[in-house]
Amino acid sequence: MFRLENVQKIYSRHGTAVTAFQCSSLSVATGAYVAILGPSGSGKTTLLSLLGGMLSPTQGRIWLGEQSVYDLSVEQRAKLRQEWLGFVFQTFNLVPYLTALENVQVPLCLAGEAAEVQRDKATAMLRRFGMEERLLHKPRELSVGQQQRVALARTLVSNPPVILADEPTGNLDPESRELVLNSLSECHHEGKTIVMVTHDPVAAERAERTVQLIAGELRDGGETTAMRSVA
Amino acid sequence: MRLTSLVWKELRERPSAMLTSGLTILLGVAAIVAIRHVTVHAEGEVSRQLATLGANILILPRDASLQDYYAADQSGKTLPEEHVSEVFFAGLTGVEKVSPKLSVPAKLSGQAVTLTGILPQSEFKTKVAWQSVSLFAPKKHDGCQRVKSAADEDQSPESLVKNRSIEQLQKSEVVIGADIAQRTGLKPGGKASLLGEMFSVLAVLPATGTVDDGRVFAHLHTVQRLAKTGEVVNAIEIVGCCEDAAGDLVPQLGKLLPGAKIVTISQVVQTQVGVNRLIGKTSWFVLAVLVTIGCATVAGAIAANVRERRREIGTLMALGATPRFVSRMFLLKALWLGLGCGTAGSLIGIGLALCLGPLWAGVAIQPLPGLSILAVVAASGLAIAAAYWPARQAAKLDPCVCFQEV
Numbered sequence: 001m002f003r004l005e006n007v008q009k010i011y012s013r014h015g016t017a018v019t020a021f022q023c024s025s026l027s028v029a030t031g032a033y034v035a036i037l038g039p040s041g042s043g044k045t046t047l048l049s050l051l052g053g054m055l056s057p058t059q060g061r062i063w064l065g066e067q068s069v070y071d072l073s074v075e076q077r078a079k080l081r082q083e084w085l086g087f088v089f090q091t092f093n094l095v096p097y098l099t100a101l102e103n104v105q106v107p108l109c110l111a112g113e114a115a116e117v118q119r120d121k122a123t124a125m126l127r128r129f130g131m132e133e134r135l136l137h138k139p140r141e142l143s144v145g146q147q148q149r150v151a152l153a154r155t156l157v158s159n160p161p162v163i164l165a166d167e168p169t170g171n172l173d174p175e176s177r178e179l180v181l182n183s184l185s186e187c188h189h190e191g192k193t194i195v196m197v198t199h200d201p202v203a204a205e206r207a208e209r210t211v212q213l214i215a216g217e218l219r220d221g222g223e224t225t226a227m228r229s230v231a
Numbered sequence: 232m233r234l235t236s237l238v239w240k241e242l243r244e245r246p247s248a249m250l251t252s253g254l255t256i257l258l259g260v261a262a263i264v265a266i267r268h269v270t271v272h273a274e275g276e277v278s279r280q281l282a283t284l285g286a287n288i289l290i291l292p293r294d295a296s297l298q299d300y301y302a303a304d305q306s307g308k309t310l311p312e313e314h315v316s317e318v319f320f321a322g323l324t325g326v327e328k329v330s331p332k333l334s335v336p337a338k339l340s341g342q343a344v345t346l347t348g349i350l351p352q353s354e355f356k357t358k359v360a361w362q363s364v365s366l367f368a369p370k371k372h373d374g375c376q377r378v379k380s381a382a383d384e385d386q387s388p389e390s391l392v393k394n395r396s397i398e399q400l401q402k403s404e405v406v407i408g409a410d411i412a413q414r415t416g417l418k419p420g421g422k423a424s425l426l427g428e429m430f431s432v433l434a435v436l437p438a439t440g441t442v443d444d445g446r447v448f449a450h451l452h453t454v455q456r457l458a459k460t461g462e463v464v465n466a467i468e469i470v471g472c473c474e475d476a477a478g479d480l481v482p483q484l485g486k487l488l489p490g491a492k493i494v495t496i497s498q499v500v501q502t503q504v505g506v507n508r509l510i511g512k513t514s515w516f517v518l519a520v521l522v523t524i525g526c527a528t529v530a531g532a533i534a535a536n537v538r539e540r541r542r543e544i545g546t547l548m549a550l551g552a553t554p555r556f557v558s559r560m561f562l563l564k565a566l567w568l569g570l571g572c573g574t575a576g577s578l579i580g581i582g583l584a585l586c587l588g589p590l591w592a593g594v595a596i597q598p599l600p601g602l603s604i605l606a607v608v609a610a611s612g613l614a615i616a617a618a619y620w621p622a623r624q625a626a627k628l629d630p631c632v633c634f635q636e637v
């Protein structure tokens with residue numbers, strides 16, 4: 001699904017250049033579930049932004065399927081995200097002035113779906129996450145775990161083939177964490193490609209492959225024990 | 232859900248963020264609309280006055296100041312009454328009517344009124360007849376036929392309003408202004424007690440919107456007697472038969488009455504027009520200041536809005552919002568701000584003009600829909616223009632700000 005070729009991202013600020021990420025080659029197969037591990041500041045979020053078409057690399061190319069992502073215009077990349085990618089954020093990033101239902105409707109609204117369709121799909125997705133009682137609540141009226149469920153519903157409502165998650169369990173209690181990891185596993189079983197950045201070894205265990213990022217450089221950590229035991 | 236509902240929900244959630252800029256637009260539009268309403272109507276009023284007063288000339292005491300044509304006789308300064316006969320018998324070309332005025336304060340049914348003494352035109356005629364020398368009668372001016380109108384032939388007491396003179400008025404009669412008639416309930420044929428004497432009401436004048444509405448007109452000599460002023464007047468108004476005649480008359484009158492001040496109506500109106508021009512110019516200056524402040528506050532408010540919603544914008548972009556969608560979000564907000572606050576400001580401006588126009592400028596105001604709509608459209612356009620730059624900045628944000636925590 002993803003292929004990186006000689007990708008390098010360098011931030012030049014105040015006269016010093018920080019190499020936030022570099023790798024000579026990395027591929028993520030379609031339907032793979034990859035966990036990216038690494039200490040803070042090692043370039044995990046940078047990698048995710050590069051994959052998400054949100055951050056132009058200083059050099060190199062990134063392919064999503066047959067498409068070289070950064071050869072597209074800004075508008076085209078927005079469309080690409082709309083159709084292909086779903087994001088899960090550590091801090092959920094719900095829109096504070098919209099209700100749970102409206103938050104889940106946002107990706108459908110951006111895709112130009114009719115109001116009826118938006119409402120039906122969003123309601124169904126929230127019901128799947130057990131949030132049917134909270135459709136009209138604003139994010140501040142929801143618990144942290146509930147907010148993460150709404151955020152997951154928003155990610156999945158447009159049924160994207162790829163999911164990019166940045167520390168999806170970072171802010172959660174064990175129960176909510178389980179819910180998120182189970183959802184991601186479910187998506188994996190549905191055939192979606194998942195790239196998850198995490199500090200959390202328990203979360204990483206759920207992936208089928210781990211990649212270590214150390215000081216901006218990739219090191220393949222191989223298959224996880226979970227996968228080995230499945231295999 | 233649509234782009235519009237997204238914008239509307241954000242605006243409704245935190246209206247205070249847009250309060251200052253909205254208020255600036257509102258006050259700016261209100262001020263401009265009010266000022267323009269008053270100046271437009273004041274200009275109309277001036278030309279209307281010019282049209283009705285035509286070629287009039289005022290003879291005033293030298294030290295009298297003059298702001299309002301209609302109140303020229305209320306300065307308290309006086310001239311000897313004999314100036315009236317001097318003018319009349321000088322036989323100047325183009326003099327149509329000579330009407331002296333003496334105004335004194337009085338009470339009518341407990342209400343303060345201005346009692347104005349005037350001389351009916353019939354008395355001049357008898358004087359002329361008594362002198363029986365047509366030599367003294369005013370000569371006709373060549374250009375005078377052009378401006379003669381039906382109104383000039385009207386000899387009813389009500390024509391006082393237009394003709395500035397009255398044909399017949401007995402010493403025990405009064406003619407009252409529209410306001411006074413309304414306040415006291417007096418009607419033609421009624422009785423009025425003024426300065427200790429009873430008068431019968433000859434007529435009620437139609438409303439004019441000028442100080443004449445608050446006057447009681449009585450015979451000049453009666454007023455002189457009751458107010459114990461002696462044989463004086465405050466002003467002598469000369470109705471010239473046409474503009475040209477008035478122009479020629481001023482120097483001749485100046486020679487005839489060296490101790491008096493002689494002004495034409497157009498001079499009075501010129502000062503009024505000057506005042507209007509000043510208001511007009513000031514309003515353009517006010518407009519420029521308000522536009523600058525308005526644009527700056529709108530731009531500032533939208534820029535602040537973009538800044539504090541960075542992560543939200545990034546998130547929307549991660550979810551597939553295009554830069555165009557993002558910039559439209561902010562432009563639409565500015566448009567609504569301009570439309571909403573502009574409309575409210577326009578309505579307030581009209582309201583202000585309706586209330587304050589008669590008070591400040593002495594003119595009745597009619598709402599001007601074209602001007603008001605133009606102000607709203609301009610406010611909306613300017614708000615969008617002001618929001619253009621911050622909206623562009625929002626569109627250029629890197630979507631990866633969505634990963635930033637807090």
Ligand SMILES: Nc1ncnc2c1ncn2[C@@H]1O[C@H](COP(=O)(O)OP(=O)(O)OP(=O)(O)O)[C@@H](O)[C@H]1O
Nearest residue numbers: 011013018019020039040041042043044045046047
């Ligand atoms: N906009 C930026 N400008 C300059 N340097 C940046 C910028 N964004 C990230 N960096 C640098 O790039 C490096 C990688 O950052 P990144 O956010 O990818 O790390 P991370 O692995 O996600 O860290 P964490 O686990 O704390 O989230 C860091 O050294 C960081 O300081």
Ligand SMILES: [Mg+2]
Nearest residue numbers: 044045046166
């Ligand atoms: Mg990070």
